[in-house]
Amino acid sequence: MQGQAQQQAYDRGITIFSPDGRLYQVEYAREAVKRGTASIGIRTPEGVVLAADKRSRSPLMEPTSVEKIHKADDHIGIASAGHVADARQLIDFARRQAQINQLRYGEPIGIETLTKEITDHIQQYTQVGGARPFGVALLIAGVESGTPRLYETDPSGTPYEWKAVSIGANRGDLQEYLEESYTDELSLDEGVELALKAIASTNDDELAPEGVDVAKVPVEEPVFEELSNDHVESHLAELDLLPSEDEEGDEAA
Amino acid sequence: MQGQAQQQAYDRGITIFSPDGRLYQVEYAREAVKRGTASIGIRTPEGVVLAADKRSRSPLMEPTSVEKIHKADDHIGIASAGHVADARQLIDFARRQAQINQLRYGEPIGIETLTKEITDHIQQYTQVGGARPFGVALLIAGVESGTPRLYETDPSGTPYEWKAVSIGANRGDLQEYLEESYTDELSLDEGVELALKAIASTNDDELAPEGVDVAKVPVEEPVFEELSNDHVESHLAELDLLPSEDEEGDEAA
């Protein structure tokens, strides 16, 4: 284990290796991811689900302005956790890659292909000097040739494929929750509910409809779709996760 | 909590992550925003209001020269708080983007679109080396397809949409004031008055007409309009916020 003084030497200036082979700037960027509220992805045989905790910091802020789930292409959604402005850069990058693929090959970009183009882009910021790494993790979810796919990217530029995964705050607890509750035979609706329950689990088992974004890409009709507030509310009601009247009153503006 | 010495290590040279995932240069740029006098935005069903505290530092300075609210396009106004010279750069950038949009697509730029182009621009200055972040926050207010919109940009390059918001000095107090007083059914005039009352609330409930800029973009005729000094004075008189004779005499040149 290294001391504080030693550590400082490796995180000034450009991203370089520490004596034990670590890239501190990349590890600190992972801390920036943990500072963001959680996003969750669930892959089911019927499609993929993305859900994001976006509890507004103020009743006067438009909940829709805290974007955490974005459409990258007709068949692909991306959820983020971490430094918001960095996430927006990567999502713009993803959209351009999807458009280029469509123009060049006349077909929608593959989920894995898109993930790898994004992670290559991220990696460059960890090796070449003059810029810092991206302080954000992404979940890239979509349907490709009838198969649902769910990928994670981290600040080092490594892609991972998951059945179910969380990024951002409370990853340890949420991942444990998912491992206990996930099965391979979930319906798409059950996937949505697992995601909502997981997020609520770190929030006293309560969740306001405005405090969460949910989206899905079904296998049957592989089109990215964000769930309406009413739709989310009915899920939450069914799961008995809606906040008590008092508390919701506090948050309403 | 980190000590002073540790902190110093992360704010020299380019913008990099600290061990807990923060970007100190961006946080210090937020301090530059707090050093500026407050600007306030209010969204009502009838349009958006911008108001800016610009108490002149000298009776010989032209009040109009302390610009804090600018027209970005016919239908969009921008108020700023923080480093004045940085604000001017971003407003020039906004105007160019509005012109390009008009030339390219033959239609006025959307409020959200413009906000995102500005925040992308701001983000670049927080990731790529060789420059410091912008030390300024903006309120971007306008009417788009009949809908009033109000956005905030911060030094990290994150956009937020608000019903009512303040930037700059006393944000804590002002935001609390707005949360208590804002309702969704304000008329545009009531929006102007709420903004004036909020600014006066941090100034012993007094406000000279020359000490505040007010502008609006009404839904009915979505054209950016700065209120005349007389107009502001009649509002202030109605609200009983005009300074007592003695004090005003001091400020007159």
Added chain:
Amino acid sequence: MQGQAQQQAYDRGITIFSPDGRLYQVEYAREAVKRGTASIGIRTPEGVVLAADKRSRSPLMEPTSVEKIHKADDHIGIASAGHVADARQLIDFARRQAQINQLRYGEPIGIETLTKEITDHIQQYTQVGGARPFGVALLIAGVESGTPRLYETDPSGTPYEWKAVSIGANRGDLQEYLEESYTDELSLDEGVELALKAIASTNDDELAPEGVDVAKVPVEEPVFEELSNDHVESHLAELDLLPSEDEEGDEAA
């Protein structure tokens, strides 16, 4: 209040924010301005006046070579205070901008337009790495469509419009003097005399004609004009500010 050691951390290398949101290099550039002798601008209904304290350091130096007031365009004069070589760069920049405006639009450049082009240029040197800020403040004075205008630029790149203002050494005292003595109904000659009295006020109420530059742009015929030594001397004589015989003898070569 911060200690010395802390402060040092923020003024090495490129211009970056300190933890309290300040740009030390810009503030130090302001100190360079204070090291320069004072320049004063006075706006009257009949035109604008610039005056600059240029007491020569040696009887063998040509007083005209210590240029502190320059013609930027036919209708615009610029006075400076601070780092002389930096001032010359900005004045060259101003002249080029005036010429470009004339070529491009077939009309003289506006005073406000010119000021903003200069302050945008200055701001770049405070944000982008690889150069230091300009250590100079300018007074930009002219007549535009029959209206006299008087602007100040500072090392941060912020423009201010004034009725009467001083830059450089003794700003506190001089600004106080101006606030006490300025009225909106000065004639142009009274403006010249106010400027001379102000400069003399920080110099034992004496001023040699060679020790001051005076220029004006009258509204009636908006052409930049430097006052001859004789003209200045008659003003000084009338104001009883000429040095006593003994002292003047010392300075003659």
Added chain:
Amino acid sequence: MQGQAQQQAYDRGITIFSPDGRLYQVEYAREAVKRGTASIGIRTPEGVVLAADKRSRSPLMEPTSVEKIHKADDHIGIASAGHVADARQLIDFARRQAQINQLRYGEPIGIETLTKEITDHIQQYTQVGGARPFGVALLIAGVESGTPRLYETDPSGTPYEWKAVSIGANRGDLQEYLEESYTDELSLDEGVELALKAIASTNDDELAPEGVDVAKVPVEEPVFEELSNDHVESHLAELDLLPSEDEEGDEAA
């Protein structure tokens, strides 16, 4: 032997020599290689074998997403150990070089040629400033004109040719194991089994089929081929290396 303080001096900023002629950044990159799980290459007269330890960190992660063996060309496979995102950059580089060779010369790229192009690329990152070295080692395995070849690249950009070699964690133990067990007359299947036994040797002599990637390029038909999970499982069963029921149950999702 040098002390800690001395060492720090040579690993800040760009890659430079230490007084004893070492490149610390390259040596630290070698530590990054050791932090990765092991990959093994075995050359037999019948072809080359690659095997990689990829024990998944979570039951919800797709084992296939932890890619450690990749096809570089029809006749070439590459296994990696170390920083995953860096490995992906080098493998993309390898694929482009293989394609360029095919386009330019109309024939598949040689194994040695490809290795040298990769190591030249790696070396640049150790000599020219503005970037860090690659934190990854590769095993490049293929068949060239009927001859099996097996190369290693390290972070300094040096190529080595091997009969049998391991990279990544436990290299000392694994290399010793290979030296004891390797003979020049292995069949391809025996090569696969030697690789599996070696990896299991550092893991309590147990290995789940999902926890290992195996690929081969046979001399007879020189085409890169990844072994199916079933195929791997039958090998492991034959070698009595399958985990006991209990343990496997834990890892199943």
Added chain:
Amino acid sequence: MQGQAQQQAYDRGITIFSPDGRLYQVEYAREAVKRGTASIGIRTPEGVVLAADKRSRSPLMEPTSVEKIHKADDHIGIASAGHVADARQLIDFARRQAQINQLRYGEPIGIETLTKEITDHIQQYTQVGGARPFGVALLIAGVESGTPRLYETDPSGTPYEWKAVSIGANRGDLQEYLEESYTDELSLDEGVELALKAIASTNDDELAPEGVDVAKVPVEEPVFEELSNDHVESHLAELDLLPSEDEEGDEAA
């Protein structure tokens, strides 16, 4: 007054402002000027004189090789003090500017124009990073439209016009000497003699003809002309400044 440690902080790397608004690198470059032997310029109604102390360091060195006065154009001479190699760069720059002016406008360059082009060039090296300031001061002397002009440039890039001035070693004493002895009615020959007496005054009132360069640009025929050794010797003899026999014998080779 600042301490040593404080000062060090501002003179590493690029030229930046110190907390009291000074540019240490520029001030240190002025010290480089003081390390050079003196050059003197005298302006008389009949023309301008340049004289430079160039006492050879070795009897084997060609006195002509220690160039301190150069012809910049037919009508302009330049004397230097300080870092010799830097002086040569600026003199080459001056010659190119003179040629360009001749080519572009068909007339000889003005003395003031040339001075300003040189000082603009010098200023760039004090503001933009990646280079140090010029460690040299110049005296630019010539006749322009029948008027003799004499300018000084310093390492900050500031131009000064003088009647009589010295740069380099002993500036304080020499300038005092000039102030006491200079009158506006000197003949050109008296100007030469004043310059020689001034230089000799800091050297025990002795001066070898080989130890001084003298040049002039007369108003009557404005052509730069270096005085021959014989001519200088006759001046020195007349002024009784020639070294005693013994001493001259020592210097002969």
Added chain:
Amino acid sequence: MQGQAQQQAYDRGITIFSPDGRLYQVEYAREAVKRGTASIGIRTPEGVVLAADKRSRSPLMEPTSVEKIHKADDHIGIASAGHVADARQLIDFARRQAQINQLRYGEPIGIETLTKEITDHIQQYTQVGGARPFGVALLIAGVESGTPRLYETDPSGTPYEWKAVSIGANRGDLQEYLEESYTDELSLDEGVELALKAIASTNDDELAPEGVDVAKVPVEEPVFEELSNDHVESHLAELDLLPSEDEEGDEAA
């Protein structure tokens, strides 16, 4: 002699001079050369010989992969010592220069010409910033117009011509051995044997055929030729330098 702290100041960042006029980065690169096993060159009237100690570090490593002697052109061989990846860069550079010479002038490149092009290339890396010096020395051996030539390059970029020379580990002992044993009348075979005896002299007078590379360029037919293992073995047998049975058994795989 300087202390450790002083020394550190001169080896950070780019290659600069120390107060005693040394280039530490170049001297440290020489240490990298000493860390490599020895290479030896012998010039005889019948041709030039290169020999390189390449004792394999592992019985599983292909001896041929530790390349220390390379063909640069038909008539030129190059042996190296030091940082292997750097050596490969320089040898590629040498081959390109040889090809360019052939294309441009239609004749083989001269040995001295090639050496100077390589040393010019090396020197650039010691003077211009942004890269470290090459950590390798080369022996460049060939026959040019019937004359055998043998050159050394070092990390400073200085070329030396030799009758017999060693680079890398044990240079002191080996050079002494060569000085004692070398005569101007060696046959080419005697040159080979001198090289082998020298290398063996630092290795208990034993040498396995796989542990040494030998090559020659004969005057009679000036073509670079690497000696086969059998050929080397017969030389070693004749010189009674073959390892005893036991030891060789250890190294065989």
Added chain:
Amino acid sequence: MQGQAQQQAYDRGITIFSPDGRLYQVEYAREAVKRGTASIGIRTPEGVVLAADKRSRSPLMEPTSVEKIHKADDHIGIASAGHVADARQLIDFARRQAQINQLRYGEPIGIETLTKEITDHIQQYTQVGGARPFGVALLIAGVESGTPRLYETDPSGTPYEWKAVSIGANRGDLQEYLEESYTDELSLDEGVELALKAIASTNDDELAPEGVDVAKVPVEEPVFEELSNDHVESHLAELDLLPSEDEEGDEAA
């Protein structure tokens, strides 16, 4: 006199001024010159002589490979002292300048012109960042329009013209020797002999023919010519400077 710590501050990174106006990197480069063996230039009415001490460090090194005198053009020779690889760069630069002059103006380059082009080139490396100064001094000797010329360049980029001069080790003693022995009426042969005696004077009055390079450019036929070993030997014999038999035997190989 400054302490060690103070000094360190000015020799890191690019070449900047110290508080007393010195350029430490240039002064350290002068130390690199002193580390080289001496070169001597003598100008006589009959031509110029260059001589260089090149005592070989090893009997196996080809004396001719320690080049210290080079032909720059038919009529110009250059001797060097200091960092050998840097000298080679400057000599290549000189040759290119000579060729360009011939091509452009159809005549041989002047000695002074060539010297100034070289010193301008050297100066750039002392002012612009990103490279270190050249650690070498040159003697440039030739005949121009029937006149012999002898110039020295130093690491600051200053040119000096000499009658007789030494660079490199023992400059103090050698220069003193030259000052005592040089007269303006030397024949070319006497010039050669003075140079040999001077070099021998710092070497126990002995000099092996292989240990010295001598070249001359006679006025009568201004062609650079290196003296043969025999020619040098006969000079040395005549001067009784040949080493005693024993010593020479030691150096023979």
